[in-house]
Amino acid sequence: MSAYKLTLDQARAALAKLMEKYTVIAPVMNDNRLDYAEVTDARDVILDDRLPYKSPKETVFPRVENVIRFLEGRVEEAQDIKPILLIGAKPCDIAALNDLDGIFTSDKGKFKDSFYINRRNCLTVVGAGCTSKKTACFCDERGIDMTFSPECDGFLNFVDGDILYEPLTAKGDGLFTGSEAEPPKRDTKPEETLKIEAKEADVFATMPWESYVEGCIGCGTCTYLCPTCHCFNLRDAEDKGIVTRTRVWDSCMYPKFTLHASGHNPRTEKYQRFRQRVLHKYLYIPENYGFTACSGCGRCIRSCPGGLNIRDTVSDIMERLEEAKE
Amino acid sequence: MSERAEVTNAVSEEWTPTIVTFLCNWCSYAGADLAGTSRIQYPPSIRVIRVPCSGRINPQYIIKALVDGADGVMVSGCHPGDCHYLEGNYYARRRFSALKRLLSLAGFHPDRVQFTWVSASEGARFADVVETVTEKIRVLGPSRLGGRDGA
Amino acid sequence: MMDYNKQSQKLKETAAKLLEEGTVEAVLGLKDNPEVGWPTPYFARTAGDVENLVWNEACFTNLANYLLDMRDKKVAIAAKGCDVRSIINLIVENQLKRENIVIIGIECSGMKQNDSLAAGCDACPSSIPNMYDIVVGADGSDTYKDLEMPNSGENVTEWAKNTTVDERFERFKKEIDKCILCYACRQACQGCYCKACFMDRKATPWEQVDPDTSTKMAFHLTRAMHLAGRCTDCGACEKVCPSGVNLKYLFKGLSEFVEEFYDFKAGVDMEAKPFANQYKQDDQQVAFLGGDTIVGV
Numbered sequence: 001m002s003a004y005k006l007t008l009d010q011a012r013a014a015l016a017k018l019m020e021k022y023t024v025i026a027p028v029m030n031d032n033r034l035d036y037a038e039v040t041d042a043r044d045v046i047l048d049d050r051l052p053y054k055s056p057k058e059t060v061f062p063r064v065e066n067v068i069r070f071l072e073g074r075v076e077e078a079q080d081i082k083p084i085l086l087i088g089a090k091p092c093d094i095a096a097l098n099d100l101d102g103i104f105t106s107d108k109g110k111f112k113d114s115f116y117i118n119r120r121n122c123l124t125v126v127g128a129g130c131t132s133k134k135t136a137c138f139c140d141e142r143g144i145d146m147t148f149s150p151e152c153d154g155f156l157n158f159v160d161g162d163i164l165y166e167p168l169t170a171k172g173d174g175l176f177t178g179s180e181a182e183p184p185k186r187d188t189k190p191e192e193t194l195k196i197e198a199k200e201a202d203v204f205a206t207m208p209w210e211s212y213v214e215g216c217i218g219c220g221t222c223t224y225l226c227p228t229c230h231c232f233n234l235r236d237a238e239d240k241g242i243v244t245r246t247r248v249w250d251s252c253m254y255p256k257f258t259l260h261a262s263g264h265n266p267r268t269e270k271y272q273r274f275r276q277r278v279l280h281k282y283l284y285i286p287e288n289y290g291f292t293a294c295s296g297c298g299r300c301i302r303s304c305p306g307g308l309n310i311r312d313t314v315s316d317i318m319e320r321l322e323e324a325k326e
Numbered sequence: 327m328s329e330r331a332e333v334t335n336a337v338s339e340e341w342t343p344t345i346v347t348f349l350c351n352w353c354s355y356a357g358a359d360l361a362g363t364s365r366i367q368y369p370p371s372i373r374v375i376r377v378p379c380s381g382r383i384n385p386q387y388i389i390k391a392l393v394d395g396a397d398g399v400m401v402s403g404c405h406p407g408d409c410h411y412l413e414g415n416y417y418a419r420r421r422f423s424a425l426k427r428l429l430s431l432a433g434f435h436p437d438r439v440q441f442t443w444v445s446a447s448e449g450a451r452f453a454d455v456v457e458t459v460t461e462k463i464r465v466l467g468p469s470r471l472g473g474r475d476g477a
Numbered sequence: 478m479m480d481y482n483k484q485s486q487k488l489k490e491t492a493a494k495l496l497e498e499g500t501v502e503a504v505l506g507l508k509d510n511p512e513v514g515w516p517t518p519y520f521a522r523t524a525g526d527v528e529n530l531v532w533n534e535a536c537f538t539n540l541a542n543y544l545l546d547m548r549d550k551k552v553a554i555a556a557k558g559c560d561v562r563s564i565i566n567l568i569v570e571n572q573l574k575r576e577n578i579v580i581i582g583i584e585c586s587g588m589k590q591n592d593s594l595a596a597g598c599d600a601c602p603s604s605i606p607n608m609y610d611i612v613v614g615a616d617g618s619d620t621y622k623d624l625e626m627p628n629s630g631e632n633v634t635e636w637a638k639n640t641t642v643d644e645r646f647e648r649f650k651k652e653i654d655k656c657i658l659c660y661a662c663r664q665a666c667q668g669c670y671c672k673a674c675f676m677d678r679k680a681t682p683w684e685q686v687d688p689d690t691s692t693k694m695a696f697h698l699t700r701a702m703h704l705a706g707r708c709t710d711c712g713a714c715e716k717v718c719p720s721g722v723n724l725k726y727l728f729k730g731l732s733e734f735v736e737e738f739y740d741f742k743a744g745v746d747m748e749a750k751p752f753a754n755q756y757k758q759d760d761q762q763v764a765f766l767g768g769d770t771i772v773g774v
Contacts, residue, residue, distance in 0.1 A: 031655070031721050053719075063657065064689065136512035215518040217542065219661035221719045251659070256677050298512070305538070305665055305717035307510045307517025385702045386675060386695070393691040393698070406758070416756035420739065423763035424705045424731060431637055431730045432698060433646025442766040455766065471691060 003157070003166040006178030011156075011163045014176050015087070016042040022085035022124070025059050027052045036086070047088050047156065049131050055227030055299060056093050057100065059084055060119045063249050067115060067234065070243040081122045085175075088128040088156070091149035092139045092297040096227030097125065098151050099285075099293045103230060108289050115247065124171050125152040136298035138311045143192025144296060157184050194314055195292050196282040198321050203279065207320060209271040212313045215306030216270045220251030222300035222308070228281065228293040231257075252276050278313055343397035343463040347372040348387065350380045350415075353404035353445045360449030368453035369460040372400065379403065381414025385425045388439065392429070395472015398438045398463035402455070405443040415443070437462040438469075479586060479624075483617025485532040488555055491581055491611055493527045495553050501579055503547070505540050506530040506555040515590065518543055530555070537588035537595040539563055539713040541667045544573055553579035557588075559597060559711035561606035562744025563667035566709055569743075569751060572670060582609025586624040590716060596725060597712020600630030607745060633730035634737070649694075649727075655720045656693045662714035662722070663700060668707045675699060701727045706735040706752025709744040738763060 006014070018024060024039040027046050036056040039045055069076040089097070103109055104116035129147040133139075139146050148155060154172030157164040165176040166183045196203065223229040233250040236243055250257060253274070258267045267273050285293040294310070301309050349355040355376050361368065377383055380403025388399045401422065409415045422441045430436045440459045444452045492504040507516035508529040515535035520543075521527050532555065540554055541563035556564065561580060567573045584605060587598035604615065604624040615622040637645065660676070663669045676696055701724070708728040715725050736742050738761055741752045 033721065135514075214520050215543075217661070217664040217717070219664040219717065220659040221661045221717070224657055224659045225719060254660070254677070301512050302514070303719050304513060304517075305661060307508075307513055307519075309512065386699045389698045389702070390695050393694040395691075406762075413756065416758065416760070417753070419760055419762060419765075420753060420756055421702075421705075422765075423738065423761070424734060425702055426764045427734045428698065428701055428705070428727060428731055430642075431633065431645060431727055432649040432694075433642055433644070435642045436764060440766045441762075441764075459766065471694075 003164050003181050003183040004176060004178040005159070005162055005164050005181040006176060007162055010178060011165075011176060012042045012045070015039075015045060018085055018175065022083045024085045024087060025056065026087040036089075039087075045087065047128055047158075051090055051092075051130070051134055051137070051297065051299075053299070053303075054225055055096065055297065056086055056089055057096065057227050057230075059086055060097065060116060060123055061100065061230060061232075062119075065115060065247045067245045067247050069245070072241075081119060084119070084123045086123060086125045089125050089152065090130055090297070091127060091144055091146055092137075092142075092295040093227050094125060094127050094149040094152045095139075095142075095144050096293075096295040096297070099228045099291060099295065100230060102289050102291060103285070103293070106289065124154075124175070126154045126156060126172060126175065127152040128156040129158075131158075134298070136301040136311075137296065138194065138298060139296035140190040141192075141194040141311070142292070142294060142296035143190055145187060145189045148186055159184065192292075194294075194296070194311065194318070195286070196279075196314060196317060196321070198283070200279070200283060202321065202324070203283065203317055204275070206324075207275075207317055209275045212316075213271045213274045213306075213308060215304075216253075216274060216308055217306050218253060218255065218270055218273075219305065220253050221303050221305070222310075223251040223253055223277070224249065225299040225303055227295055227297060227299070252280070274308065278310060278317075281310075282314055341464065341468070342369060342371045343460060343466075343468070345372045345398040345400050345459065345463060346388075346391040346396045347374045347400045348377055348380070348383050348402070349374055350382075350403040350410075351376055351378050352410035353408065353443075354380075354402035354452070356446035357402075357444040357448050357452040360446065361452045362449075364449045366450055366453040368456040371460040371463075372456055379409065379411050379414035380418040381409070381411065381416075383418065385421055388425060389429075392434060392438065392469070393471055395469050397466075397469045398440065398459065400440045400442070400456075400459050402442050402444045402452075405445055408445060435466055437466060478615065479534070479584075480616045481533045484583060484613055484615075485530070487613045487617040488532050488581060488583065489527050489530055491613070492521055492530060492553065492555075493524045495579060496521065496524045496527065500551070501553040502550045504530070504553045504555070504581075505543055505547075507532070507536050507538060507540070532583065534589045537590055537598070537712075537716060539665070539667060539711045541567060542665065542670075542713075544578065545670055548573065549577070551577050551579070553581055555581050555583055556606060556609075557583055557585040558601055558603060558606045559709060561608050562709035563711055565608060565744045565747050566707060567667060567670075568747055569749060570707075575747070579611070580606070580609045581611045581613060582606035583613045584615040584621050584624065586615070587627050594627060594629075595712060596715035596723070597710050599627050600710050600729065601626055608747070631726060631729070632733070633726050634733045636726070637730065649724075650690075652722050652724050653690060653693050653697065655722045656697070657720050658693055658696065659719060661717045661719060662724075665713040665717040666700075666704070667709065667711065667713070668704050669700070697724055697727070701731060704728055705731045706739070706741055707743050708732050 025036050026039050027034050028037050028044045030037055034050050034052045035054050036052050104113040127149050153169045154175055155166045167173040231250045232247050234247055236245050259265045281294045282292055391399050403415045429439055442455055495501045504521040506519055508519035509531045510517040516531050539560050541560050568575055586604045588595040605621045612619050614620050715723055735752050
């Protein structure tokens with residue numbers, strides 16, 4: 001497909017039109033911080049090099065989702081959702097969405113998650129690239145090209161102050177139009193260098209996990225900001241005779257995450273929980289699904305009050321594995 | 327200082343608030359009993375929860391009742407010095423004073439939370455207290471909290 | 478004026494000496510972390526580790542909490558005024574033993590987070606810690622200079638007197654709406670050391686964990702209540718919040734209240750009994766119905 005060139009003002013006008021049909025989610029300033037949020041005015045949308053503070057996973061995997069409601073004599077399942085248009089998703093976030101797709105919808109997963117699929121089908125993703133690497137970003141080490149991602153429905157390129165829109169799928173076709181132009185040339189994808197290729201037994205008990213977590217205060221910030229973390233809890237709540245079953249985020253960094261009904265808790269220590277977080281992304285998901293569930297956005301590193309660093313941890317593990325081989 | 331009543335809904339004369347009421351077993355609950363056996367009339371607004379002592383009431387109960395939509399909360403125990411457990415209400419007094427300030431800071435109308443002391447012999451006073459509290463909360467109108475988001 | 482280089486130097490020398498002599502097992506301090514943007518907690522365990530310690534204008538993290546993980550070991554801590562207030566509070570509450578802690582008291586006239594004064598620093602009463610074993614003055618010397626403090630903090634009681642209930646509710650609701658219930662504030666708080674927080678007892682059906690408005694309100698209000706007379710105004714809750722929830726004013730307001738009516742301030746006196754663990758027969762009944770005294774809001 002070819003690309004369309006349009007000015008920033010034209011793009012905003014087109015966006016205002018799209019807002020009639022879609023719920024538009026895009027980076028906007030929120031309390032002095034850039035966040036993916038619902039757009040109420042097309043002029044608020046900020047498309048620049050900055051990475052929004054939180055990930056856009058809430059669009060497909062909300063913090064609280066009503067799964068089912070038990071009313072008198074009938075049940076009510078999840079409602080219809082208005083089409084959602086996610087604009088300005090960075091390549092790391094698109095890669096993370098892809099990872100979530102792999103977990104919630106793929107044939108490799110044992111279960112297909114109908115609530116996720118329902119939202120995902122309603123979602124159109126328009127990406128936008130980064131021009132520079134920010135502190136704590138490590139998408140290149142994770143094999144992600146920060147300037148472009150082909151795994152979305154359309155892509156916004158910035159050329160000399162103008163926008164070059166490149167539709168990539170039928171869903172993304174016709175969202176923005178302008179004078180036709182050639183799509184820009186692409187660099188080759190960087191190589192995925194940060195990954196753990198080992199058996200669980202090689203890393204589970206032999207790595208100095210306790211030394212990695214000295215600063216951990218045990219909050220759930222890393223998991224809540226992570227674009228690929230997807231653990232959830234199902235809860236039934238009753239209000240005035242109506243029972244609502246909701247799906248809410250949970251976090252493996254909480255001590256009670258693994259508490260059994262018997263009272264036994266296999267992960268009582270911080271290092272055990274951090275080990276689970278790292279290995280889930282870098283060892284268990286690769287084993288079960290064939291890809292590493294970390295997009296290198298660096299959000300967990302930047303926001304951690306204790307200074308925990310998943311990239312340093314993984315590269316330290318890689319070094320130790322390398323040493324052990326020799 | 328003046329407080330602007332947080333009246334958002336029109337308050338009808340007939341509307342009676344729902345007031346979650348914690349009564350200590352030894353004084354205030356007995357006081358309520360006395361009001362009943364003495365056939366003293368008071369508004370049907372209170373929902374009584376009997377607790378062993380006012381010192382046993384976790385501030386969380388009061389907070390929970392308010393954020394889940396109770397129009398008001400009333401707590402009553404033995405008069406200071408008369409506690410069945412000698413000092414429970416002394417601790418409660420400090421706690422409730424701080425709680426009242428906290429709720430006020432967070433924008434809950436101070437009249438929605440009422441603390442008082444009623445002894446076992448004060449049946450008439452109990453009815454009087456309920457009447458006063460009900461009227462104070464009635465003019466504020468229904469609570470605007472409660473119900474689950476999106477439900 | 479502050480000389481962070483000299484302070485760093487003194488801190489490193491002191492830490493190296495303590496570790497070499499074997500007085501302590503570890504020195505708890507901060508190390509540089511450009512990826513986060515400010516120094517993060519670090520345990521120096523050998524004299525060689527000491528080089529990683531830093532002290533600069535972004536060392537606002539309250540380290541007192543980390544001592545709880547090392548209760549039975551002898552540890553030295555690089556502590557500012559707020560850290561020391563927290564340590565005193567924890568000693569008062571029988572969580573720490575004074576003899577196990579070597580306090581390297583560092584003079585501090587306010588820290589910076591993202592180029593503005595860090596939360597809590599605006600209300601800090603003094604540049605000198607309330608308790609210390611080793612002195613690191615503002616210029617790295619052995620004497621404290623007693624610097625002038627910003628003292629620009631909001632007086633919450635005054636604010637409450639000049640606002641309506643609706644305005645106060647609006648402020649509270651605005652902050653609550655930002656909260657994602659990640660519990661970072663609780664985890665960073667020196668006073669929140671309960672093994673099982675009331676929010677974690679998922680077994681009780683009336684205690685919900687869904688991040689809906691009423692749950693979030695219940696969490697923050699109850700936490701504020703639990704911290705009444707225990708909050709040391711260090712501002713850790715606001716500094717770590719990933720969503721920028723600023724609810725410290727509730728805690729500050731309660732601290733002001735407790736000080737005004739019960740003459741108690743957390744983190745000052747090591748011999749004092751905690752506010753909620755004591756009573757006086759002539760305590761004021763604040764805003765009780767038909768009580769003796771009706772005072773305040």
